[in-house]
Amino acid sequence: MTDHRIPPMDRPWPSKLFVEVTTACNLRCAMCVKQSGPGIPDAYLSDETFEKLVPAFPTLETLILNGIGEPLLHPGLEHYIRTARQNVPVDAVIGFQTNGSLLTEQRACSLLSAGTDAISISVDAADPALFRSMREGGETEDVNRAAAALGRAKERTGRTGFRWGAELVLARETRAELPKVIEWVAARGGSFLIVTHILPYREEAVSSVVYDPNVDKTLAHYRKRKEEAAELGIDLSLYYTAKWRLGPVERREEIIACMERVVQEISDMGLPQHIPNLVSHDEGQYRETERLFRESSSLAQARGVDLRLPALGPRMDRRCDFIEEGSAFVSVSGTVHPCYFLWHSFTCHADGRIRPVDALSFGSVHDRPLLDIWNSPEFAAYRREIGTYPFPHCGNCSLAPCDYIERHEFEQDCLGNRLTCGSCPWSLGVLQCMR
Template sequence: MLKRVKFDESSMVVAGDGGSEEGGISHHRRILGMLRENPNMIRTFGRELFRHKVGAHLDARWRDGFAAPPVRIKINLTRLCNLRCQMCIQDRRDAEKEKFSWNDPRNQLPLEPWVKLLDETMPFMPLIALTGGEPLMYPHFRGFIRAAKERRFVVELITNGTLLDREAEFLVREGVEFVIVSIDGPEEFHDRIRGQKGAYRAAVAGVQSLLDARRQRNAARPLVSLNCTISKTNLAVVDQMMPIASRLGVDVLNYLHTIFDSPENAARHNRIFSEEWVRSKGLEVVFPSLPDGEYYESEIGPEDVPLLEELAAKVQRHGQSPLMVSFSPNLSARKIRPYYLDLHHPFSETCKCLWTDCRILPDGSIIPCLHVRGGNINDGPFLEVWNCPQIRNFRKLVAKRLFPGCARCCCRVY
């Protein structure tokens, strides 16, 4: 079945043949193979392209807060997680179970409401993106995947990878299109950031098993990506992720610029989102909109900017074959300094996500962002909840301006 993973003592990356036979396969060939295996990808991504380029803009301008059905549904299946990562707010959420119902694992939905959601959304076939917590810890994970693939949805899975080894063959067999694994640097740095010794080896073993299963089945799916979140802890070594990803044999390496905020900016945001103001705008918010501790405070300073600029230059020199390397958000070199050092920098006041993406939490709550509550998928037909009055009113506000809490959101336009 799956071969033993062997580690190189110097670089601690996988040695052996994992992904090496596939290293010469171009991204174009793999995507074509994925389209043959699930032609619905054309429909899903064609609609997503139209919505991002044209449709969302038209809705924001002319439809009084209404939006066409989402092109992407982001489902937090569970808040359960087996890691405690430096840049994650999971600990804060665990401490707020009483106030924020969706943070309590006891409130996570069983499989049936999710299957009902899939049935309701089949007519417009959005991409289904699964995250958490750690989605592989959701007790009905396999049932959800089977239900989604029986209905020919395009599925994306975001995981810390530590439990991936046991699910690798299943994911390939079911035809999941995208698997994204978080690895934040060489072993020592990854384990420190993720808060658990052995996390790196478990994640790498999971990726290796996934690539082996894909090759053994001669399958195009899944496209396998690594996400590397940039932080002060790993900034000096993040460039090592390119050789790690290449030797492992994955298809994509994506560097994530940190999503962060500051106490001062959060306080400024919460002064705007006062209870009186929220009521006057027809919103429903679980207060405070941006709680103390429910955001990451970046430690990157002016002395670190040259390293970030050097990383961007290395990625540009690297090219895109056979390993595709990207950034999210995709900042130009001149935007790196203000992104990290100036929360008040006047970037574009544009966000499309409220018109294109729906975020659903483990208890079924639709909370687009900033603790704005939009109802629950159990409240009625999905499209009615998607365009409920609270969310429509929020869209109308965001169409005019962004808020301090939006400063470093990954969804906005920079």
Template sequence: MKKSFWNGFFQGRQPKPFSAWQIELTTRCPLRCKMCCREGHHSMARKDMTLEDFQKILPYLREVESVVLEGWGESLLHPRLIEIIRLVRDEGARVGFVTSGMTLSDDYVLELVQAGTDFIGFSLSGAMAETHDSIRVNSHLPKLLDHIRRFQEIKVRLKTSLPRLHIVYLLLKNNIAELPILIRLAKDLGIGEIILIHMALISNAWQEGQRIFAREETEEYESMVTEAGKMARGLKITLRRPSLTPRDAAVCSENPLQNLYISVNGNVSPCVYLRPPVPPPFLRIFHGEEFRMEKVGFGNIFQKPFPEIWQNSQYQDFRSCFLRRREKMQEITGILLDPDKRKSLESFSLPSPPLPCRSCYKIEGF
């Protein structure tokens, strides 16, 4: 890719113009998780990205800090995963993924380490087997924990700190009380980081009834998460947590200004939640209200050069919404620092996000 393109658009920004690209290698998954948007769509075709197609993405990855080989499927099922990890590393990007961990073996762990994998997250939806297994159907927590322990043992044997392992824990009403158990579990496993997340795409009544975040603070849940944070600090574990109530987010945590998502079919989208693997229009429930959403995409990287997609006028308009919001937030921050101007904040509001994002929990800071 010509450097002049990036120099023109990203002058003075971080060392690489993109923070993270999320690439879906497969839509196949052995689990039937209750929080997945594919609930009710299990008959949909399963597909792997071919190595030939992945190689069409490769030249652009030298401009990306981190590549997350993950979408709506289980990356460990991809037959060329190890080869793909090596290819990404050769382009100078950090590489990893989040996994259910159910298909790991000692040989597979050894290959992942030797390929140079930088990070792996393990998805948990409970710290007790009964809870986790009932939510992540076809998973079995004791087996998953055994795989994590074996992974750590093999790393010790090979005298390597990579890949760095972390836990990704989905917060639900059914499992939030197990946070203290989770933290002790992480300590026992030698894992130093836990990332707590919410469901971002809610598409049925069960999911809607399980969310612990709301427009008004729930003191009970906030207290549980706060106490978990204190416990984690005491055990020298980093606990990253989301807000439980809305907050102004000029740019959501998916950050479409520096990040993007590529589906198994090569479609480029601002984020994974705007292109789920279900037939359009897909259902999104937002604070109890139902929305029928079309998938968002701005071009196919298997068919077009990436700069052509990135400079697509519709894609630029999409990102401009966030640029305007960020500029306004900076203006508001400046006013907050000036006591004489604070009264004028009453008339300030952030510009609207893109239409597909207005009914997304991410834009509310969740």
């Protein structure tokens, strides 16, 4: 029996296990990490690898059977679910995310009969054209059919506790679709909607980002001071134009002096700041997103949909849900990782900058048992250190980009930490997933 007085990260077993059953996919979504650089080769979890995970099942609270690829492509998915159901606690949740294109009523019944508790369908827009633009090869007809199949399967199998919902990647082009997707979920009997911001893996996707790059507490102080300055006829967004004499500006010296006072105040408060990002802060977009989230929350509550929204921008008080909730991630090859961000190697454009990310593995289940890897001094020390959040806010540093985060072989950050988490978008609250 789990002792809930012990924090999940300190327990001698993972409480949540994310198992990547395949990296293959039948769609080519532009916002997927598979489209990053050289990409991630297609592979499938072997029965041998899965069997090596079973000894860790009796203490699990959650088992998520997906990673980068489409889990319904794996012919052994039901076998894995059935095996897990026989070995996890009775109240443990088994689920996965799918693009829905392969989900027929027959397959849905098979999945629910095997013991699936939750399924999330990727739905980024209700409009067919917008949906197609986000998910190459996908159609709204596919997700409509998938939702209907799950509803009928729930009735046929008598699995009254089964829940399904959707996940939406929020982009500038499709953000107005959020209320429509809430209505879509509610109308078809879904119970939840998980919303995440887009992480640009290609440079052209940077313009699709909706969230503000500035840390929430820093931005709150800047917005307050900018509004006060505006009442005096001083426009802080002209700071660089005034400072570097890039064009004619009235009250040049006052603009410079006012902005530099604000910068000093933020520094005295011990908050990180990226001055160019503050100066270029898009107040109109920020307020529009704020309004969208507020109205969407009200709509979801009225429709009975459990809505999980991301932060409006990076949060100062970081939290790694993966570490805090005692999670372990297993790749198709059997390597064990601490989180989603470090599951694969890729390149992204976080905060508009090129950011190479290297996968971090603590071993393979083909070399030693999963529980031995989890309890290894290296993995245990890593979790404890992450839990203190000692790393800098790389995305809100005026010195960035720097050699510490631009190099592929990460050695340490500017504070001497050997943790690669300074710019992790999950701990900053802008990305989230089914967990």
